[in-house]
Amino acid sequence: MRTLMLCSWPAALMLLTSLSLAQEGQPEGALSPNHNGSVAVDPLGFALFGPTVNAEARVGSVGVGLGFRWLSPGVLANSLFLDEGDSFGFSYGLAARGHYYLTEPLSGPHIGFAVEYLKTRVENKSSQIATVSSYVVPQIEAGYRFAWPRFFLGGVAALGYAAQVADDVENINGGMSASLYEVEDESSVYGTARLDIGVFF
Secondary structure, three states: OOOOOHHHHHHHHHHHHHHHHHHHOOOOOOOOOOOOEEEEEEHHHHOOOOOEEEEEEEEOOEEEEEEEEEOOOOHHHHHHHOOOOEEEOOOEEEEEEEEEEOOEOOEEEEEEEEEEEEEEEEEEOOOOEEEEEEEEEEEEEEEEEEEOOOEEEEEEEEEEEEEEEEEEEEEOOOOOOHHHOOOOOOOEEEEEEEEEEEEEO
């Protein structure tokens, strides 16, 4: 895995700027402060590091929640993690995060912190091996959420560090050469973006 994801930041900044400008034209009273939480999906992940599903619960002006990432179909993830002849096995991330909303509960500008556990499985059928790596990714997040009474559209940018904490090489398809390979430490700076499309509850 190469230095992660700073190439996704221009798209993130453009997204956040567009959402902020859109929020300025929102009718007064369109938001409700009585939401208990939200659920969102991230279709932008298909172009970056895999789609995510995120859920959060409101605690005052703070949203606390969990997220799941399916890394394997992400176009940018494939270009960074895979070499010629490689393919993803099931690769995923599990995240816990908290965000403080600066103006309205669960809407408008927000800042927060997240920690994601990321597990990748990269298979090479010609070498008959699979490389399994685990990362812990602490990150600072900031974003803007454009909200309607029941629905919302939001952009989030994140910056952190992907620390590789475990790795292993396994034999697959009857291979016997896993012991000949070593996994390089690919810890690196991490930057990404997310587009949240969701509903309040």
